[in-house]
Amino acid sequence: MHIPDAFIPLPQAAIYWIIALIFVALALRWARNELSEEKIPLIAVLAAGIFAIQAFNLPVGMGTSGHLVGGALAAIVLGSPFAAVFILTIVLIIQGVVFGDGGITTMGANIINMGVIGGFVGYYSYHGIKSAIKNKFIPAAIAAWLGCFIAAVVCAIEMFIAGTFPLVPGIIAMGTYHAAIGIIEGVITAGAIYLIYSTRPDLIELDKGDA
Amino acid sequence: MIEELQNIERQAMGNSRVHRLDARTKIILAFAAIIAMVAYPYSKDVIVPGMLLFAFFSVLWAFSGLSVLAYLKRLILILPFGIFIIIFQIFFENSRYDTFTSILDLPLGIHVYAESVEFASILLIKFIVCISFIILLSSTTTMQDMLAGAKRLGMPSEFVLIIGLMIRYLFVFAEMYGKVINVFEVKFFNAFDTNLPYKYRLRTLAYAIGTLFIRSYEQGERTYISMLCRGYSRDSFLRIEKKKIQGKELGFLIFGIIFIVAGVTVPYLIFDLGLIPSVSMQF
Numbered sequence: 179m180h181i182p183d184a185f186i187p188l189p190q191a192a193i194y195w196i197i198a199l200i201f202v203a204l205a206l207r208w209a210r211n212e213l214s215e216e217k218i219p220l221i222a223v224l225a226a227g228i229f230a231i232q233a234f235n236l237p238v239g240m241g242t243s244g245h246l247v248g249g250a251l252a253a254i255v256l257g258s259p260f261a262a263v264f265i266l267t268i269v270l271i272i273q274g275v276v277f278g279d280g281g282i283t284t285m286g287a288n289i290i291n292m293g294v295i296g297g298f299v300g301y302y303s304y305h306g307i308k309s310a311i312k313n314k315f316i317p318a319a320i321a322a323w324l325g326c327f328i329a330a331v332v333c334a335i336e337m338f339i340a341g342t343f344p345l346v347p348g349i350i351a352m353g354t355y356h357a358a359i360g361i362i363e364g365v366i367t368a369g370a371i372y373l374i375y376s377t378r379p380d381l382i383e384l385d386k387g388d389a
Numbered sequence: 390m391i392e393e394l395q396n397i398e399r400q401a402m403g404n405s406r407v408h409r410l411d412a413r414t415k416i417i418l419a420f421a422a423i424i425a426m427v428a429y430p431y432s433k434d435v436i437v438p439g440m441l442l443f444a445f446f447s448v449l450w451a452f453s454g455l456s457v458l459a460y461l462k463r464l465i466l467i468l469p470f471g472i473f474i475i476i477f478q479i480f481f482e483n484s485r486y487d488t489f490t491s492i493l494d495l496p497l498g499i500h501v502y503a504e505s506v507e508f509a510s511i512l513l514i515k516f517i518v519c520i521s522f523i524i525l526l527s528s529t530t531t532m533q534d535m536l537a538g539a540k541r542l543g544m545p546s547e548f549v550l551i552i553g554l555m556i557r558y559l560f561v562f563a564e565m566y567g568k569v570i571n572v573f574e575v576k577f578f579n580a581f582d583t584n585l586p587y588k589y590r591l592r593t594l595a596y597a598i599g600t601l602f603i604r605s606y607e608q609g610e611r612t613y614i615s616m617l618c619r620g621y622s623r624d625s626f627l628r629i630e631k632k633k634i635q636g637k638e639l640g641f642l643i644f645g646i647i648f649i650v651a652g653v654t655v656p657y658l659i660f661d662l663g664l665i666p667s668v669s670m671q672f
Contacts, residue, residue, distance in 0.1 A: 182471040184515035188428045209547045219616065222554030223609030227602050229555070230562040246598070268552055276397060276532065278467035278523040282420055283427045341431075342512065343474060344481050362591060369595025370602055381606055 179247065179333050179356070180273065180288055183281030186340040194336070195286030201263050201294045208260035221256075225265045228252060229272065247329065249296020250322040251367050254304050255374065255382055262297025263289070287336050291329040300325035318371045319364035326363045330356030393466060395563060400455060401531045407453035408529045410641075411634050412538025418645045419526040422446070423519045425653040431485060431511050434660045439514040441652035445645070446521045453529050463524045464517075471516045478509035532556045541632065558608065565604060569597050 186194070213221060228248040248269075253262040270288050274280040280288045304321035308314060334348035374381055401408070407415075422442050429438050450460060479501050482489050486504040493501035530538070533556065540549045573579070573593075580590050634642060 182516055183423055183519035184427050184512060185471065185474065187431075188424065191427065206545055206547055209551075213547065218550060219554055219609040219613040220606060222551045223558050223605045223612075224602075225551060225555045226558035226562050227605035229559060230566055230601055230605070264547075264551075268548060268555060271548075271552070272532075272555070275523065275535065276527045277393065278463075278520045278527075281519065282423050282523075337474075341484050343477070344484070347481065365591050366595045366598055369592060370599035373596060373599030374603060378603055378606065381603075 179291060179330055179352075180270075180280035181284040181291075181333065181336065182278075183283050185281070185342045186284050186287055186336065188283060190336075190340055191283040191286060193286075194284070194290055198267075198286035198289040198294070201260075202267055202289065205260040205263035205267065205293075208258055209264050212258070212261075221261075221265070224252065224256070225268045228265055229269050232269070232273075246363050246366060247292050247296050247326055249292055249329070250300025250304065250318070250325040250363075251370060253297040253301035254318055254321065254367075254371060257382075259294075259297040259301040262300065263293040266293030266296065287333075291333050291336075295329040295332055296325040299328050314375065315368040315372050319368035321364075322367035323357075323360035323364035326356050326360035327353065330360075392563070394559060397463075397527050398531060400459060400528045401534075403454060403529065405452060405454040405529070407449055407525075410529075411632070411638060412530050412534040413542055413634060414638055414642045414645075415526050415530050416535065416538050416542065417642060418649070419522040421646055421649045422522045425649050426515050426518045429515070429653050429657065431508065432660070433507060433511065434656055435511050435514050437656040437660075438653045439518050441656075442518050442649065443521060445648060445652070446518070446525055449525055450521075453525070455528055459528070460521075460524060463528065464520065467520045467524070471512075471520075475509050475512050475516065478512065479505045481505060483508045558605065558612075561608060562601070562605065565601060569601065573597075 209221075228251070232246055232248060247266075249262040249266055252265045253259045256262075256265075267289050270280055270285055270292065274282060274285050274288070300321045303324045304317045307317035307320055311317065330352040331349055334343065334352040335345070337343035337348055338345040371382065422445070426438065426442060429435050450457075480499055482502060483505050485508065489500075489505070490503040491500040492503045492506070495501070526535075533553075536549060536553055536556065540546075578590075578593060579585070580594055582590070
């Protein structure tokens with residue numbers, strides 16, 4: 179899902195950057211309000227944790243593999259979609275600048291896909307589904323799946339607009355592949371949240387009121 | 390990825406002229422080269438600025454004292470990120486072309502088009518030049534130096550603070566991740582082993598990731614207490630000494646920017662003005 183440099187023309191990449199910067203600015207505002215001195219190391223560790231989590235290759239099937247995005251996980255655990263934008267921006271900066279995974283000019287589009295869409299879809303769908311079915315873990319799985327799948331479809335649309343991949347094959351390829359990865363992301367997100375909730379319920383912001 | 394991080398950091402700790410350059414110089418030059426390459430139209434002429442920028446990269450890489458093999462190893466690791474999309478280009482009618490010439494007809498009505506092969510080549514050239522500059526930047530600049538450079542270039546303090554701490558934890562995680570993998574190996578667990586039930590494999594991975602997550606949190610708490618004991622304060626951590634780029638380094642930076650801008654602009658103007666018969670496509 180990381181779009182590399184040169185796969186989106188510069189004018190379009192600039193537009194994605196501008197949109198992403200608006201969300202990054204809002205995420206910064208969230209960080210300034212929410213990041214107490216005590217929380218700062220924890221957020222940093224979370225960012226490193228999501229970076230490490232993305233290093234796990236998950237079997238998708240037919241010999242292919244993928245990795246977690248972590249946007250929904252960050253948003254659910256920290257109780258804000260802006261937390262996902264903040265953390266995914268940091269992870270994408272390190273991945274793009276150090277590893278060449280994703281690009282510099284395309285980082286705006288990647289932040290939108292994984293941070294904004296992953297975080298917002300993950301957070302609000304979790305919140306909505308949880309209030310409907312009164313369960314903490316199934317909504318987390320569905321929210322993570324939605325965050326992954328919708329972000330992948332948007333990524334395919336961006337590539338189509340860029341003229342670097344046709345729309346229908348792009349949506350079919352990205353949609354199918356990430357629908358499968360999304361199931362794994364959903365199961366793993368729910369499993370990870372279950373484990374955190376069982377051992378350290380104090381860490382999950384969103385559920386403090388429920389506990 | 391985490392193992393690669395340690396290798397990259399080892400390379401970045403060299404002492405060549407390129408390693409000693411201010412991080413800001415390398416960041417600005419790398420980003421300028423990438424933006425310039427991306428800004429160039431999707432034209433066959435891209436080979437000219439591509440070669441000029443790659444030559445600039447090659448000179449810097451040679452002065453860095455790092456081996457060609459080291460570059461190739463990193464290139465091979467990064468290539469899969471884009472090569473999949475590039476290869477698939479050849480099977481589609483790219484919207485940037487009006488007519489298509491099939492050069493290979495495959496079963497199931499699949500064709501390989503000359504125009505699409507051309508577009509895939511253009512993408513490949515741009516992609517390789519861009520990632521080469523990223524490889525140069527990260528292989529000659531430690532993450533801490535890059536962060537200090539980014540802060541001096543105006544990166545918000547919140548990002549600098551969190552990234553600075555994150556970098557420290559990444560190496561702790563590298564160790565933790567290695568331990569998790571060792572445990573998997575000792576217990577003969579392989580996530581790709583189809584003989585194991587799929588549900589079991591996913592549950593094991595979920596628990597491993599959850600454990601990593603919790604351990605990271607608890608590591609953060611321990612570190613925070615240690616930092617408090619050592620007089621940690623948010624403001625003192627953010628203090629990064631002001632430093633001007635001057636003298637020869639400033640001259641090199643200006644030369645580099647002029648070279649990059651000219652390396653892209655001059656070929657564009659020459660081909661666009663028709664001083665040399667243009668072979669570029671019009672979009």
